[in-house]
Amino acid sequence: MRAYQILPGANIDALQCIDYPDRELAPFEVRIRVHAVSLNYRDLMVASGNYLVTVDDPIIPCSDGAGEVLAVGPGVTRVQVGDRVAGSFFPHWIDGMTSADKIRHALGGDIDGMLAEEVVLHEEALAKIPASLSFVEASTMPCAGVTAWNAIFVSSNQVKPGDTVLLLGTGGVSVLGMQIAKAAGLRTIITSSSDDKLQRARDLGAHHTINYQTVPEWHEEVLALTQGRGANVVLEVGGKGTVNRSVSAASMGGTIAIIGGVSGFGGEVNPASLLASAKRMVGIFVGSRGMLEDVMRFAEVTGLKPVIDRVFPFGQAQEAYRYMESGSHFGKVVIDVTK
Numbered sequence: 001m002r003a004y005q006i007l008p009g010a011n012i013d014a015l016q017c018i019d020y021p022d023r024e025l026a027p028f029e030v031r032i033r034v035h036a037v038s039l040n041y042r043d044l045m046v047a048s049g050n051y052l053v054t055v056d057d058p059i060i061p062c063s064d065g066a067g068e069v070l071a072v073g074p075g076v077t078r079v080q081v082g083d084r085v086a087g088s089f090f091p092h093w094i095d096g097m098t099s100a101d102k103i104r105h106a107l108g109g110d111i112d113g114m115l116a117e118e119v120v121l122h123e124e125a126l127a128k129i130p131a132s133l134s135f136v137e138a139s140t141m142p143c144a145g146v147t148a149w150n151a152i153f154v155s156s157n158q159v160k161p162g163d164t165v166l167l168l169g170t171g172g173v174s175v176l177g178m179q180i181a182k183a184a185g186l187r188t189i190i191t192s193s194s195d196d197k198l199q200r201a202r203d204l205g206a207h208h209t210i211n212y213q214t215v216p217e218w219h220e221e222v223l224a225l226t227q228g229r230g231a232n233v234v235l236e237v238g239g240k241g242t243v244n245r246s247v248s249a250a251s252m253g254g255t256i257a258i259i260g261g262v263s264g265f266g267g268e269v270n271p272a273s274l275l276a277s278a279k280r281m282v283g284i285f286v287g288s289r290g291m292l293e294d295v296m297r298f299a300e301v302t303g304l305k306p307v308i309d310r311v312f313p314f315g316q317a318q319e320a321y322r323y324m325e326s327g328s329h330f331g332k333v334v335i336d337v338t339k
């Protein structure tokens with residue numbers, strides 16, 4: 001079988017497709033024919049050597065893949081040959097709160113990931129895909145979908161329908177987060193540097209949109225749009241360039257879910273800005289298999305279809321990475337491994 005591999009830090013040019021030997025399945029292992037892999041900003045960070053964890057040897061990159069069970073090893077009971085499954089970002093975080101043990105390994109980070117024709121995963125690291133989602137759509141759920149779900153429904157301060165969710169930019173986490181929030185009856189406010197992308201967001205049902213370049217004080221606009229209340233949850237993906245405005249844009253008792261740093265990490269937040277308004281900042285690190293199952297069940301019930309900006313064939317993985325790097329996408333970039 002063919003798989004891509006990359007030495008973390010060696011950059012996108014080093015991403016190469018090679019032949020991998022098959023290996024026997026150990027007890028509780030499952031062989032999966034991968035159909036689709038979605039890219040995340042994190043995959044660019046792995047390529048550039050800027051990810052949290054790194055390794056000295058090449059790995060198969062990418063955390064997010066969906067496919068079909070080809071074979072099961074001894075003792076497997078959770079899935080059968082032919083089942084449609086997605087891999088869970090942290091193979092050992094099954095449910096409950098996080099712990100060092102549960103996040104000790106992450107697909108496409110310190111261990112092999114999903115950008116391969118076939119992968120072998122432990123049965124506990126798999127979630128079944130509902131019939132409503134294609135492989136391409138399901139491949140967006142393990143990182144982007146779970147992160148947004150965790151921020152809005154698990155780590156926030158009891159969000160309820162009618163509350164407001166603020167999303168920064170129109171990348172994978174933010175657009176999928178907007179779709180999830182909208183489908184759950186939440187008011188959505190999304191920002192972008194592009195009026196065209198904001199129009200696409202309105203076409204998808206975003207309640208309010210703000211161009212963060214032409215309206216640099218966008219947090220004030222968020223307050224104005226919510227009659228001074230602010231957003232109950234902010235999906236903070238911006239980092240040092242946005243975090244203080246995100247705090248200002250949050251409601252009393254609201255949650256600033258610290259997710260990413262597309263403008264770089266760092267910056268200073270004055271703790272007093274959280275004090276009287278009882279705002280909470282909470283770190284989000286993707287989530288568990290249980291959250292993956294929850295967000296996919298939610299997609300099935302609501303009919304949610306993740307926005308796919310563009311699909312590249314397997315042979316054009318480098319092009320897919322470069323397209324993602326250009327920032328011109330809206331929603332998710334996917335590699336179809338079968339083409």
Ligand SMILES: NC(=O)c1ccc[n+]([C@@H]2O[C@H](COP(=O)([O-])OP(=O)(O)OC[C@H]3O[C@@H](n4cnc5c(N)ncnc54)[C@H](OP(=O)(O)O)[C@@H]3O)[C@@H](O)[C@H]2O)c1
Pocket residue numbers: 039040041042143144147168169170171172173174191192193194197212237238241242258259260261262263284285286287324327328329331
């Ligand atoms: N902690 C976690 O568990 C977790 C999980 C997933 C992702 N992340 C992090 O979350 C961030 C987003 O990931 P992603 O995969 O969604 O990335 P992505 O698809 O590449 O999205 C990047 C988007 O960010 C927007 N952006 C850039 N600079 C911005 C700024 N100054 N203010 C507001 N928006 C800005 C741009 O949107 P426009 O083009 O519309 O301006 C850009 O398209 C990354 O830092 C990633 O590492 C963390």
